[in-house]
Amino acid sequence: MTIAQSLDNECTVQLTKCQKYSKKYDRDDLKRQVFIAVCLNIGHVVIGYTVCWTAPVIQKLQSPDLTPLDKPITDENASWIAAILNVGVIIGSQTGAYLSNVIGRKPTLLLAALLLFTSNVILLLSKNFTSLVVGRVVSGLGVGGTACGNLVYIGEIASPEVRGIILTCTGLLHTLGNLLVFSVGPFVSYSVVEYIVIVMTATHVLGLLSIPESPVYHVIKGNDDAARDTLKYLGRSKDIETELKTMIENAKDRRNAYTRIEDSKPLKPRWTWLDIFGRKRNRKALFITSTLLVIQEGAGIVCIIFFATSIFQKAASSVKPDLATIILGIAQVFGILLAPILVEKFGRRTLLIFSTSTCALWTALLGTHFYLESINHPSVESIRWAPLAILVSFLFCYNAGLGIIPNVLVGEMFSPNVRSTGSSIAMCLGWVAGFTSGLSFGYIIIIIGSHAIFLSFAVINILGCLFTLKFVPETKGKSLTEIEAMLAR
Template identity: 30%
Template sequence: MEIEGAMGQYVDFCCSCKLNPLFKGHPFRPTRWIRLVPVASVYTLKKMQGRFWNSKSRKNRKKFKAIVPQVVATCIAALFHIVVGISLAFSAILLPQLEESQNSTNLDTIHITKTEGSWIASILVIVTPAGAIIAGFIMDAIGRLNMLKLAAIPGAIGWVLIATATNVPMLLCGRVLTGFCSAWATSPAIVYITEIAKPDIRGSLVSIAPAFASLGMVVVYLKGWFLDWRLVAWLTNIYTIISVVMIMFIPESPVWLVSKGRIEQARKSLEWINRYQPQPEHKSESFAEMQLAYLQKEHMIKKEQEAQLLGGDGSKRKLKMFFQPTGYKPMLILTGLFFFQQFSGIYITLFYAVTFFKDVGSTINPYLASVFIGTVRFVMSMANTWFMKRFRRRSLMTVSAAGMALCMGISGLFTKWIHEGDDTYNWVPVVMLLLYVVASMLGLLSIPWTMTAELFPLAIRGVAHSIAYGLANLLMFASIQSYYSLTDIFGGSSGIQYFFAVVALGGLAYSVVFLPETHRKKLKDIESYFLTNTMYYSFSCNNKTKPNKKPTTQKNEQRKPIVKNSRVQVIDKKISNDQSLKMITSKA
């Protein structure tokens, strides 16, 4: 009985260690283990199991427990991104339902044209840059969390206008207000997460926000499959109310509190965020107090730097930096990247998802296909953090653009065959579009947005980021607004897919020629790159053609005496002529 019980403990131990007890190479395989039972007994196995859990799992549990408050605060601050995702994808369910009800005689039916439909989809994008700029000033004045609460006001009013709309102007006004809500909720949430997160987990926590936005897209696609668009608009306000209520249970950003001189509130905020942090060894201060002292010091340094920058002709210096290679080259490269991003169909398939799948002609329910698309975006948004850390930017962009072009080209070909009457493989376009979304998430969707914070010098980074963000939204507005026109120009759904494939190939060529590599590069190295390079190809050629200066001296060995303990020891040491010359010139 003791042996059977011990064997059970052993198997449990192997399972906990994820080991196979029957594997021949296992150091504790049964034939060897049974001989040890009389000596080791059950006590030894329990001790081994306890040592395993004590040495690794306990440390992991402590580390995880220490970051729990940061994770909770991040998830609550990012809740508004669910509403943002619903706002972005709402036109995908609104427009097809309005088109289906055009022949209805109901009094609440809204009749729209294709031009009006494109404005309903795209107007949200055009107001986002202005809303983001306004949010930047307001959140610096009233705080990050108060800005999130304020964002609920235009959001709630906008969704009520949409739900009760009787004409197109009411829908447009509602979309404008929800656009301001999206801008006012996105920027403060990202800033808040950045300011409370530890540096080693900051990237992972920031990625929660876009993941929640992708979740909102899945929610709206799923609801649009079963519910009327008016009811979906009413239900969206529930997420808004829940977000505002939950925000009341987390503390304000300690960085902002220190900047406003609210030291005591900043201390309480840091104590909440770091409540499970262990007491530093050989320190009388708590972890929160050490963080507070660090934030105060950083705030003083930042104030001095801002005073130097803004003093005298600081504004003129900033303006001149935009006309230097480190200013205008990154802006031109990013503008090209955003052009290929927007006109390769990435956001068009988001804003017109259901309509797009209807035009393809597949027998798969277009709402179900849209749910699949949203789910893939959600999963890839979480996995993208790992890809960005693991692989180079240029490699990701190459794979992404090539994959998008291939998938969209195949989808366009099968769409053409479906329209010609051959529906044998009518599922292929849906599968190809799912793979297209996967490919887009790897590079062409995410990397241009990431590079807005990497390519510019520190002195103009904030202003340059805002300008690049505004240009990207203008291009997004142009692509979404022109979808129906482009479809007519290129002859239908298959033609527009061929167009997207060609643009993706253009993005591939553009990335190979112009895109700089920023993965694991210091910001100063990126800045120095633009001083002498515009095309990455020329940069690579210059590096390859640099002469590899190797010493051409003969293998002569010089003997150098070393005196040690009154005895002369002779050692062999190779000294090249180049090294000798450097030594002589340095002495001279």
Template identity: 30%
Template sequence: MVLEEKEEALIDQNGGSAQTFGAVNRTRSSWKLYLCALTVDLLLVTFGTTVAWPSAIIPKLTSNDTDVNPLKAPITTLQVSIIVSTPCFAIIFSSCVAGKLVDILGRRRMLQCCSVFLILTMTIIAFSKHVYFYYACQFVNGCILSAVLVTVPVYNNEIATEKDRSWLGCVVSLGLPIGVLISYILGAVITSFELFTLTSVIPSLLHLVLSYFIVETPMYLASKQRKREALIVLKKLRTYKNDKDVYKEYEYIEDISTNHFGKKTNIFHIFTSRTSRKSLFICIIVTFTQQISGISIILSFMVPIFTEAGAALSPNEISILTGSIQLLVVILVSLIVNKFGKRPLLLFSSFFCSISMLGIGLYFLLKSIELPVYLQLRWLPVVCVITFIISYGLGLGSIPLGYIGELFKQDLRTTGMGVAMLFGGVLVFVLDFGFPLLAEAYGIHVCMFLYGFATFSGFILLLLFLPETRGESLKSIQRIIESKTIQLKVCGKS
């Protein structure tokens, strides 16, 4: 009996549930797996600090105070747009290339390179005295961060057992809110532009040191016919009942990797099969809803927005409060995702994110037309932002990164994630570049209404097309997507 038939027999023996070899044989993860996952997730912490970095530095760069502004002269609204949106512009060009480099260099080495370049670029920014250096380094940062977003979920998916994959996908999402919170806190207490910028890459420095103690993924090693190394890695990542189990799991991994890694693929292969086209369509819906919610605007322009709002709390207090809430919510999701499933959480999240954005838009509309009632509603933007952060963290902020990595076949996984990042990069670039200009020309309320209504349209699309992947093996997820009765599977219990 071939390996695939063995897997099907094991599935049948367990009541038809789509479990993989490791889950059926009660293979447990060792502490080394969690060390590896947390180490690579440190790069996502740096991603969070760099995303929130503009929120603290924009007031400095637009200041006339030469003791605060490192450029000695305030920058224009257009220059603010360029600084904030350049990383997203870079993702447009680098995401698909990053997917290929991950397969060439390996997951571990790719992440090490990302650490080195992030440390280098942020150091240059810290001591530069000309805005053009900011542009160049932000472009490089965008290229690096696209590689991080592609590589980290792939790494965690390839080292995890089926039992751990769902919550590890949520743990991946902890990096962003941790980094954002760190940036908000440091931005409130550190007045030095140079010191604040340098502290934002401390997580990357920690990753670079710890990366020498983690392993390459067994699936990548199997794809390169490095059997001995793959077996050693599996023994480090798992706790097996007996020595035979490690060889059986290796055979399972080798079957997947040799069938898929050996194929030469490019971006056009995603469109050659019905299943991969469906996977890409679902990825685009999820990415669209996540980014159009306006999270990048909230994170990047938190301080300027609430300075303009004249909210009851100071902008820095609101930033720290929302950052703390976002972190706590993502931790909560990692604990409950296996119970509630990914689909319900994403639907709940997208719906209430849209309502929250519309509430913020309403406040700024009342303020723009100078209705006296807005003076009694200064609490509204604070409540709406907190509601937005909670709603976003419950689904859109914690699930998509790991979820997208599950949808594609092994040979198209990094390429598919690269295309998803490409789409997301285009969308975030348009939002980040356009927000300061659109808000200046038409008012913040117009932006918030656009994000609110667009997010609601994303909620409708998710409701119609999003499949549940909780508890499913990577192979069974492909069968769900391929099935013509996907909607019945989606709506049923998993």
């Protein structure tokens, strides 16, 4: 078969799919869903910008000429400013999960967006280290509430045919937020960095005002008519009865969060710790996902993202630190774009083994580079380009496996009735690891040296590889029922 014939066949297949799709959903029916997704995904750009805010800003805060504070910050201060975000994220995500079932998805998302706006106003007006820490904690509250709330909301309002695309876009736009602050931050003043994100958060708040409440929340509250009206508004009139039936059945099954005695009464909270720790498959799922999320956060990504510009300065890279940071942002975007393809082609377990082993190699090489520099080895002068090449390779390998697969497994391994609680526990443990990793960066550099922290990241990645070989099963191509049965053995 010629290339032209292959392309013609592929076009015919795609056209047939589009025709089948158009019979069920008109293009106009999806406009509101796309508009809502845009409003929500502005929040993911803000999250990406906020997470990587420290990379270009730390250098300004440490400079006597550029800092807006009453005095420059130290390396220890920088570690606290970077790491404290994770404390806010932990609290924000758990609080947001609770509030979304009490006051609704939309009000909770609005509250998180207002927290992001408020935090950046605090950071803009900050004149000392304490106010910066307060601003970053409030930022974390907004990031946690927005990140978790957006994924839940999109999953509940999007049509099945476009849900995957919209959810995939959240990761891409998060990374674009990283790239934006990497690209703009080094070349503008501290206040301009803040004005940019304030404008984005204000736009995000205005966008959220125009979205409807989730139909699932209406079902949780026993208001099936309101859920039906929302589905009509979303252009899902043709599958309302099917969706409503599914929502009601799912709501009844989620015994960890709700109990519904009569269809006319709201669902009420209920604890399910016994379901998590009392069943082997859920204990095993929690053990695997928690460990992988801790390794994911402790493998070096937190420090590399938070302190990218500082790392290049300390390494005396031959590439300007500001330019090198932008290149890292671009590498992240390409890694995110390739990751879904690689996961489906090679499977979860294989990619995790590849990712952790190669990340161990790159962090060990960077640690070795810093050690050679600390002893003034003559070979360092000829390889000033190495830190950039190593970190680009690290980000690609990280995003190809360790950066996404633990999150995929969180959604696959827990039983439906404990998925929400189990995943929140696992993610909290990961964020604690991220806080510890970010906080330790400045102190380890002072006490031991830059080489020590990257060599420790190499050890963590090696442990991650060994853990995967020993405990992580392959879930590619398996149904959720098959995965549950596999974990129950």
